[in-house]
Amino acid sequence: MSTLKKMFAVVVLLLTVTVNAQIDKVEPPFWWEGMHHSSVQVMVYGEDIADLTPVVSKATVTAITKTENPNYVFITIDTKGLPAGMYPIQFKKKKKVVATYNFELKTRREGSEYRKGFDSSDMIYLIMPDRFANGNTDNDSMTSVIEKGDRSNLNGRHGGDIAGVIKHLDYLEGLGATALWSTPLCEDNDKAYSYHGYAQSDVYKIDPRYGTNEEYVQLGKELHKRDMKLILDYVTNHWGLEHWMIQDLPTYDWIHQFPGYAQSNYRMSTQMDPNASEIDARYCMNGWFVPTMPDLNQSNPLVVNYIIQNAIWWVEYADLDGFRVDTYSYNDKEGIAKWTKAVMDEYPNFNIVGEVWLHDQAQISYWQKDSKISAIQSYNTYLPSVMDFTLHDAMSAFGQENAGWFDGTIQFYENFVNDFLYPDINAILVFAENHDTDRFNQRFQNVADYKLAMTLIGTVRGIPQLYYGSEIGMAGDKSKGDGDIRRDFPGGWNGDTNNAFTASGRTATQKEYFDFTSKLFTWRKNAEVIHTGKTTQYIPQDNVYVYFRYNEKATVMVVLNNSKEERTFDLNRFAESIKTATKGTDVISGKTIDVTAKAMTIAAKSSYVLELAP
Missing domain, CATH: 2.60.40.1180 (Golgi alpha-mannosidase II)
Structure with missing residues (x-):
C-alpha cells in the first residue's frame, strides 16, 4: 500500500471513531416496518450524549426525552408508513455532526402479527439450560462475563448451552413435547449463581456461555421445523445488580428505592386486598426480590416502554411463540397490565403465562384476562394464562393413600370445583413441579405415583408442563439448595456414564418413566377432546x-x-x-x-x- 493510501486509511479510521465516539449503546438496535407499535422510543447511551442534538433523516421525531443523567437520551421516532431501510440518527454539536447511528427498519416476517401462541393442545417442556446439555465446551467460560464453568459446584455454571438443546430436540419430540420453555438465556453477569439467569445484565444479548443471539434464533427455527414452539422466560419485575443500566441509572426512579434496598414482603395478596395498608402494598410491589435483583419501576413511563419494546423485539427477532413471565404479580399492577396489553395488541393470537404463585383460586384467577373478580376493582391484566398453583399444592394427595374427608384425591376434585372462577379455564398451566419447587420424584420416590401425576396433568383441562428429567425419574432435594433440584441431565456431558437421551442408554427404571411419559403425551398431541373438551x-x-x-x-x-x-x-x-x-x-x-x-x-x-x- 502506498504512503498516500495509508494516510487516507488512517484519516478514514479516525473519522469513523470520531463519528461514533459518544455512542456506546442503542436499544432497540433496530426495528421493523409495519409494526402496530410504530412509535419507537430509541434509547441512546454514551458519555454526555444528552448535550448533543439528535436529528433523524427521512423520519419524524415526535419527542426527545432527556433525564437527570446526561449519558442518556430517548428519541421517539414515528415509523408508521416508513419502508424498510436505514434511517441515520445524527448527533450534532451546534451544526457539526459528531456521532451517527444508522437505525434500521427491517422487513417484517410475513404474517408475523398473526403468529399462533402455545395453547391447550401443547405440552410444554421446561429446562434449565445450564443443566440440560453441553453442546459446545468452548463457551463454558468466557472472558466477557465473570463466573466461569465449574461443574463440581452445585450452584455454579455447569456448561449447558443452546447448542446442547438443539442437539436433543429429537429427544423432546419423541417424548411428546410440543413447546420448549427455557429459563432465561439473556446475559446474567452475577459473580455467583448466574446459571439460573433471572438476574439479567443485558436484556438484548444472549449470555455468551449459552451461545449467541444467532444461535437462539436457530433454536427457534429448529423447533419450528418439528412443529414445536419456543417460549421465552421474560422478567419484567427486576434485573440483576450487574445490569449495565443499573450501574448508571437513567433516572433515580428507574428502580424502586427506599432509598436503596428494601426486600419485598412477598405478600401478593396485598395487590387485591381492599383492606391492605399502603406500606404493606408498597413493600410487596416495590420491594426487591433479593438484594442482587433491583426492582424495576413499571410506573415510570420510560421503564415500561423500554420493556414493552424489548419484549416485542425478541418476539419479532427470534420468531417466538410465547412468554412465561417471572414473578408476574409482584409488578406494579397498572404497569404490568400496560406491558401485557401492548404485547397482545401486537400479536393478538400470542400467549403469555404469568407466574402467579398464590394458593387460592380466587386470587390466582384475579390475574387472568377479563377476570370477573379483578373487574370488581375495575382492573384487567390482559394476561391470557396463569399457573394452577393450587393444583400443584394438591399433589400432596399422592402421599395420602388412606383418604379422609380432606385428604387424598378429594384435593383434586375440590381444586376443579373452582374452575368457574377462571374466565378461560383451558388456558391454565398445569404442572406437578417446576424449577422452583420440590422435585416430584424426591417427594414420591416411586414410578407409580409419577404415573398417576402425569396421567392427571396429561388429561385435565389446561396446558400441561413437564420439568426436565422427571420423565426419567430425576430427583433432587430442595433443602440442599436450588442447585440440587436443577441437576445435570445424564448424558448431556461428554464422559457421562449414563446417557438417558437414548433408549439404549437408559436404565430399566429410567425406561419405565420415559416410556409411560412418551406414550401418554404422544397420544395427547392429537387428542382434541383433551385439548378443548x-x-x-x-x-x-x-x-x-x-x-x-x-x-x-x-x-x-x-x-x-x-x-x-x-x-x-x-x-x-x-x-x-x-x-x-x-x-x-x-x-x-x-x-x-x-x-x-x-x-x-x-x-x-x-x-x-x-x-x-x-
Missing part, C-alpha cells in the same frame, strides 16, 4: 377419582386409584357420562374394558385413560 368429575370414593373429558365426537374416562389396595367400584354411578358406550380402550396398555359391566376393578396405585367407544 368439557369435564364431568365424580366425588372420589375410597381414594379412587373418576372424571370424564368429552366433546361431541369423543369421550375419555380417566380413573386414578391412589390407594395402596386394588379397588372395585360400581360402574352404574357413571352412566350419565358413559351413555351408550360399551367399551373403553386404555391409552397406555391397550387393554379393552367392558364399561357395560356392573363393576370395574383397578390395581393399586394405577390409572386408566379409557377412550370410550360403542
